Amino acid sequence: MGLELYARIEEYLDFEHEIRRLHKEFLSLLFAKKPQSVLDIGCGQGAFLEHLKFNDVEAFGIDLSVEQIKICQKKALHVACMPLEKVKEKFDCATAIFDVVNYIPKNDLENFFKEAWVVLNQGGYFIFDVNSLFGFEEVAQGALNINLSDKFIAIDAVFENKQLKTDITLFSQTQGDVYQKECDSIVQYYHTTEQIKKMLKVANFEVEDIINFNLHGFDEADKLIFVCKKN
Numbered sequence: 001m002g003l004e005l006y007a008r009i010e011e012y013l014d015f016e017h018e019i020r021r022l023h024k025e026f027l028s029l030l031f032a033k034k035p036q037s038v039l040d041i042g043c044g045q046g047a048f049l050e051h052l053k054f055n056d057v058e059a060f061g062i063d064l065s066v067e068q069i070k071i072c073q074k075k076a077l078h079v080a081c082m083p084l085e086k087v088k089e090k091f092d093c094a095t096a097i098f099d100v101v102n103y104i105p106k107n108d109l110e111n112f113f114k115e116a117w118v119v120l121n122q123g124g125y126f127i128f129d130v131n132s133l134f135g136f137e138e139v140a141q142g143a144l145n146i147n148l149s150d151k152f153i154a155i156d157a158v159f160e161n162k163q164l165k166t167d168i169t170l171f172s173q174t175q176g177d178v179y180q181k182e183c184d185s186i187v188q189y190y191h192t193t194e195q196i197k198k199m200l201k202v203a204n205f206e207v208e209d210i211i212n213f214n215l216h217g218f219d220e221a222d223k224l225i226f227v228c229k230k231n
Contacts (some may be wrong), residue, residue, distance in 0.1 A: 001092075001182050001188045002184025003064060003065040003067075003068075003186065004065055004066065004067050004184075004185070005071040005168050005170060005183075005184040006065075006168060006184075007044075007045075007065045007067035007068045007071075007183060007184055008067060008170065009146075009153050009155075009168065009170060010044075010045070011134050011165060012146050012148065012153060013144075013146075018215050018216065019047060019098060021181050021215060022030055022097060022098060022129065022213070022215060022223075023047065023048050023051055023097070025128060025211075025213060025225065026048065026095060026097055026225075027051055027055075029127055029225070030057075030093060030095075030127070031055075031228060033092075033093060033125050035057065035091070035092035035093035035124070035125065036058060037053055037056055037058040037059070037060075037089060037091045037093070038055070038058070038059045038060075038092065038093045038094070038095060039059075039060050039061075039062070039087065039089075039091040039093070039095070039119055040052070040059060040060070040061040040062070040094075040095050040096075040097070041062055041094060041095065041096040041100060041116070041128075042062070042063055042064075042096055042097070042098075042100035042103075043061030043062060043063050043068070043072060043077075043079060044063060044065075044068050044098070045068055045071045045072060046061060046068075046072035046075050046077045046079065046192040047070065048061075048067065048095065048097055049061045049077045049079070049154070050073065050077070051074065053077065056175055058079050059077075059078065060079070060080075060087075060089065060091070061077060061078065061079040061080075062080055062081070062083070062084065062087060063079070063080065063081060063123055064081065064082075065081070066081050069081040070160075075106050080207055084112065084115045084116065084119065085115050086229065087119050089119070090119055090121050090124075091119055091120060091121065091122060091124060092120070092121055092125070093120070093124055093125045093126070093127065094116050094119060094120055094124070094125075094126045094127075095126075095127050095128065095212055096126075096127075096128035096129075097115075097128070097129060098129065099130075099188060100128065101128050101129070101130050101131070101162075101191070101196075101201055102130055102131050102188040102189055102190070102191070103186070103187075103188055103189070104189065104227075105189055106189060106191060106195065107188050109191060109195075109196075109199055109218050110194075110199040110202055110203065111202055113126075113199050113202075113203035113205065114202075114203045116203070117203050117204055117205060117230055120230045121230075122230065123230060124229070124230045125227065125228065125229055125230070126205060126226075126228045126229075126230070127225065127226065127228070128225070128226055128228075129213065129223050129224065129225045129226070130191055130196065130223065130224050130226070131164075131188070131190065131222065131223060132212075132221050132222055132223060132224055133190060133192075133220075134218070134220045134221065134222055135215075135222030135223055136159045136164055136188075136190050137159055138218070138220075138222070139160060139216050139218070139222045140157055140164050140188070141157050141158060141159045141164070143155065143156045143157070149172060150172070150173040151170060151171060151172045152171040152179075153168070153169070153170055153171075153181075154168075154169040155167070155168055155169075159190075161190070162189065162190040163187055163190070164187065164188040164189075165185055165186075166185060166186050166187075166188075166200070167181050167183070167185050167188050168183065168185065168186070169181065169182070169185075170183075172180045193210065193224065196226065200226070200228055204231045205228040205229065205230060205231065206228065206229045206230075206231055207226060207227070207228050208227045208228065208229055209225075209226075210224055210225070210227075211224065211225040211227070212224060213225050
């Protein structure tokens with residue numbers, strides 16, 4: 001999957017406003033629970049970890065992208081490039097923000113929830129977001145071209161058979177008029193609310209709340225935020 005290529009183009013996608021809004025909502029939910037320690041699963045470039053650090057919350061971030069972790073390390077954040085199953089510490093809360101759960105295929109999702117349960121202290125919280133069907137069909141699909149002085153980025157996202165396949169093409173200027181072409185794809189999976197609730201129950205989580213969230217300003221929610229407690 002093209003996580004590394006996506007990491008290199010993410011700063012040009014102009015999602016800063018949306019990310020700030022989503023992080024603000026997650027921070028509000030976290031502060032209501034008052035956790036002493038947080039594990040941020042799929043921490044990306046560490047923006048949410050920086051918020052936690054600023055608010056004196058002990059936080060650890062993990063991501064499968066080497067490039068993303070390198071960026072976090074330059075910010076002096078506590079991070080590691082590792083899967084959730086390798087985490088040995090326990091936390092008061094775990095988060096998975098901005099599509100992390102949608103990158104997990106249905107067949108692997110129940111096990112992911114079980115792994116999240118393991119890294120939490122008793123009574124700990126797991127808070128994550130997923131894209132709604134509206135979010136996939138009406139928001140995520142489409143094409144985007146970004147023309148910069150030394151690179152050209154083309155993104156084409158198509159939602160079919162409950163999967164969003166995003167093709168990424170990057171042309172990077174090497175010298176003069178010579179450009180290097182790189183291509184890769186990332187896939188996200190649509191999970192229904194009932195599927196998620198069923199898997200969370202099997203993993204021994206109690207769903208305390210499901211919040212409809214309008215990340216992109218539409219009348220209908222394009223995201224759902226699950227607030228779950230470890231039984």
